[in-house]
């Protein structure tokens with residue numbers, strides 16, 4: 086028989102259980118506090134690891150860039166001492182050297198009648214030197230991005246020195262530049278290498294332009310492109326076009342009007358258009374829109390991505 090537990094015993098039992106419950110509760114609280122502390126420590130470690138790996142990667146990029154610049158400077162000094170040519174700068178705003186090499190291989194393989202570029206600088210000088218080399222019969226040994234060598238067998242020699250009186254080379258490069266400061270810089274660059282004679286460096290301020298109901302600030306280039314078209318009206322000409330301006334901050338879809346102006350006057354010709362900075366979403370959208378635009382005009386075209394630091398896309402029209 087159970088012994089009768091009076092109210093005092095029951096009360097003591099309840100108090101004991103309550104105390105145990107409170108102690109268990111305290112333990113749970115203490116444990117959750119420790120769990121939280123562990124979690125915080127873990128998170129702090131993750132942040133630390135993240136920030137260390139970011140610092141390491143920045144440092145690595147910096148030292149790689151510095152090594153690349155030292156090698157380039159060394160080569161530039163050697164070139165200057167051997168043939169007086171000044172090395173090209175491919176860092177920052179100019180086209181990357183991979184795009185430069187790709188453009189050179191295009192010039193090497195194709196007989197372009199005219200090169201048009203939107204946005205002057207290193208590329209302008211590179212185009213001028215490449216055309217002069219070609220017109221002087223200087224063979225190029227180019228290593229393309231896939232690593233294969235394009236070489237027509239002849240010896241690679243120093244860049245031909247250009248003298249307008251000795252060479253019958255028309256102004257086959259037309260470069261649009263909106264900014265006076267960079268117009269002057271490109272002029273100096275061309276003069277320094279004595280190649281300004283084959284470049285028509287056009288000061289084309291950005292003017293308000295409406296295309297298909299969309300407002301743009303774009304190079305004042307219509308008259309010049311019309312003049313180019315009339316110079317090539319006799320047959321089908323081959324054009325190489327570099328789209329590398331105006332800068333992105335001048336407006337949304339800043340570079341988009343280029344195709345409109347090209348098609349307005351040159352739509353019967355063969356045009357290779359290299360879009361620089363294709364890694365940017367705006368340039369990707371622009372390339373898609375351009376292809377749709379070409380479809381709607383029933384103009385044949387093909388596209389090819391050019392793998393490089395900032396990305397590139399080659400759009401070939403009427404080929």
Ligand SMILES: C[S@@+](CC[C@H](N)C(=O)[O-])C[C@H]1O[C@@H](n2cnc3c(N)ncnc32)[C@H](O)[C@@H]1O
Pocket residue numbers: 178179180203204205206207208209262263264267329330331332
């Ligand atoms: C991407 S850049 C053109 C680069 C050119 N195709 C080359 O290879 O050097 C486009 C435009 O940006 C402007 N620009 C060039 N260098 C600049 C700089 N350091 N800061 C701001 N704008 C610059 C010039 O007006 C130039 O035409």
